[in-house]
Amino acid sequence: MAIKKARKVHESFEDVNGNGRFAKVCHCMMQGKAWQALTLGQMGLYLLLKSKFTKNSTKGTDNRDDISFPKSEWSKLYKTQKMFSRDIDELIAKGFIKVVLYQANIRKPTIYGFSDKWKQYGLETFKIDKREMRPKDTLPKEHKEALEQTPFYWLI
Numbered sequence: 001m002a003i004k005k006a007r008k009v010h011e012s013f014e015d016v017n018g019n020g021r022f023a024k025v026c027h028c029m030m031q032g033k034a035w036q037a038l039t040l041g042q043m044g045l046y047l048l049l050k051s052k053f054t055k056n057s058t059k060g061t062d063n064r065d066d067i068s069f070p071k072s073e074w075s076k077l078y079k080t081q082k083m084f085s086r087d088i089d090e091l092i093a094k095g096f097i098k099v100v101l102y103q104a105n106i107r108k109p110t111i112y113g114f115s116d117k118w119k120q121y122g123l124e125t126f127k128i129d130k131r132e133m134r135p136k137d138t139l140p141k142e143h144k145e146a147l148e149q150t151p152f153y154w155l156i
Contacts, residue, residue: 023050034094034121042087046096048077049112065100065113088112089134095121098132110134 015022025047029035035043049069055062069088071081078084091097095117102110120126 021051023047023053025050029118032118032121034096034118037094037121038090039087042090045077045087046091049091049097050114053114065111067097067112067114068109069112070109085134092133093128094118095126095128098128099134102135104134 038046049067052067052069053062053064074084078087088097092099095115097112098115098117100111100113104110115132117126117128
């Protein structure tokens with residue numbers, strides 16, 4: 001019985017052992033209007049999210065709608081939550097990812113999923129549904145009213 005030689009998947013400058021995991025981004029995506037509208041930081045964030053994608057070819061399953069990026073991970077790359085949120089919101093606004101389950105109000109990471117709406121970016125048919133975005137205003141009405149009535153010097 002002949003022994004099969006491991007097939008080399010990557011070039012020497014791409015990987016340590018030649019057949020490791022990778023995050024695939026096709027040329028047509030990189031040439032698209034949505035990708036061109038991203039900053040380098042947003043492209044890098046997308047690649048980090050994409051590196052969490054796994055596919056089980058024998059079972060035919062994947063985790064395309066179960067991607068999280070908890071604070072323990074993003075805080076190593078971003079100085080503030082505002083900067084991270086801005087990049088995530090841009091990836092959503094351009095149609096690359098979507099919110100599957102928002103859990104920030106219970107102090108758990110938000111679950112994201114990959115979207116193919118980036119293909120329609122720039123066309124009249126391009127529209128991101130409100131349920132696919134992160135909520136902008138999550139404070140209860142009573143809490144906002146209390147903050148508005150609190151003198152500013154107490155907040156310092």
